[in-house]
Amino acid sequence: MRRHGWRWVLIGVLGLLVTGCFAPSGPRFGDGSAVPEEVSRVRLPVRPGPDGTWVVNSPGEGLLGQGRVLVRRAGPDRRGWRLALPAEFALTSQRPGSAHSAFVGDHSVVLVGGREGRRGPSEIAGLDLTNGRLAWRLRVAPDSRVFSYDEGATVLVADCRAGSCRLTGVSYPTGRRVWSRTAPGAVKVLDGCRADAFVADPVVGRAPCHPYLVTRDRVSLLDMADGRLYERPGLRIPPGGIDRITENHGRITLATAPAKGSCRATVVSESGGDGAQDLGWRYTFVWDQPQAPRDPATGCRWDRTLPLTVVRSLVLPDAEGALVLDPYLGLRKQLRRLAPGEYLTADETRVEVVHASGRPDRPLHPTRTPLRPPGLSPAARFLTRLLWQDGRRLVLLDHQNRPLWEAASACRAFMGDGEGPGVSLTYCDGPDLVTVRPAWKD
Structure with missing residues (x-):
């Protein structure tokens, strides 16, 4: 009887599982x-x-912001409010970290201000999401750069002058300076996720998000929590300095800007680990982006805001035809070269699309499904x-x-x-x- 009883119990449990799995959604x-x-x-x-978009649009937080108005829409677990922003914090830039922009993370918003006649950010402010007011404000030195990432606990202010960078960590909840250090020999701080990355907004969880401190001969990862630096040994800085940086599965890839006149640029990809240089690759090419206007400073068809990583591919805009590579294996895997004038983009379904002026779009990888x-x-x-x-x-x-x-x-x-x-x-x-x-x- 006991054996039969257990059998009926198991049948009942299986029935519940099957019912739950196959019940209509x-x-x-x-x-x-x-x-x-x-x-x-x-x-x-x-x-x-x-363009029909808002500088701040966070459906999860119910936020919409444009110009001098920032609104939180009321929801089941939140109170709605409307905030008239000071002119210095007017929201006009879609690039977080630039003047008149915002960093929006999970339950955190940092506003980056700008003043007329001044380059770069002028002030930063933390937003009290519950009450819809500015919780704190902090002036920053001229030509400073501001960094914040999704965790939002610390905001980094980097003031780089000739031969050194003054780095300051600011607490998001309070606006107080929690650490500060001067890095001698530093040239710049690069954002590995947005402004200086190979792609403007990496998919969450796909790439690490942190700032890098760059000197003339090395790259160090900067810990946002306490300002400590972790050097990436064996990583060779290409001639001309670093303009962009990205990380993929532990491999750091660096790109220089195109040189004035020649438009030559170099991309270097190395693991950064001791004894692992043989796994990296380096490529020098003439930079030419068909979708970009001529840059007045370099004379090259170059737009720094255009991504070099498109979905799963690394794209090097070679004048002979854009090279499409695996971002990790790089030159160690067979290259694919697009025809002159073609470039790679991605549609909203994250399908890699080859585009050229005057020609119909086509998928990079053949598919039976139309774009x-x-x-x-x-x-x-x-x-x-x-x-x-x-x-x-x-x-x-x-x-x-x-x-x-x-x-x-x-x-x-x-x-x-x-x-x-x-x-x-x-x-x-x-x-x-x-x-x-x-x-x-x-």
Whole structure:
């Protein structure tokens, strides 16, 4: 009897597991049948910029900021507020760390101010998210650089002059200086994630985020918590100095800027570990980016803000045709060269796309699936599965690429967080900000 009893218990447990695994899920965008249902409509709290985006847009924190207005939208577990920013902290730059920008992390916002007639940041401020006010303000030296990363506990201010850098760690919650040191022989501090990285915003968890201190002959990792430096031994600095730096699976890759006149640049990739130099590679080429205008300082087609890492590929803009490499193996793996005038980009689905002026886009790796559903322009943005924005048009498709729902948005629509990934869509309907969620079609 005991054996039979256990058998029935096991059958019951298996039944519960199977029922849970195969029970029908709720409606979702992209399931081919659910359509948007309006759950919120409010007056647009702050207008986006001319390109239809906001400098600050954090759906998880409910933040929207542009110009001198920063708003937190009310939610189930947060109070809404509206903050009129001082002119010095007006939000106009999309590049965190530059004047008039913001660092937005998990439950932390650092504003970077700028004053007329001054290059670079002038002041930084911490935001009290709960009450919607500036919690502290701190002046920074002229030509300083400001760094902050997603953990947001410490803000780094780097003041580099001839022959040394003064480094200061500032506590985000209080605005107090928690450590300070002078690094003699230092040339610059590089941001390994945003302004000086090979890609503007690496996917969370894919690449480490920290600053690097650079001298004329070495690179050191800077610990944000206490200001300690950890030298990367064996890493050779290429002639011409370092302009960009990135790290991939423990391998550091450095790139120089194109030289004035010749446009020659060098990329060096090494593990940085003792005895591991033989695993690295170095490549010198003539820099030419078809999608970039001529840089007045160098005479080269060069735009420093364009990424060199596209999804899974490292792209070196060689004048003979862009080289596409594995970012870790580099020259040790077979190279792929694009035709002159072609360059690599990525669509919103993270598919690597080869683009050239006057030619149709094509995927880097052949696929049976078209880059975009029929009827959408090359500029169409992927929002989530079967949901696209093409100019002002929003369209949700079924599995046969037939429209299930359409709307018009005067701003760049965005997905929001909720009970599951991508469960809400927010867009601008005339003067209103509208949020919709998937619902079963009647």
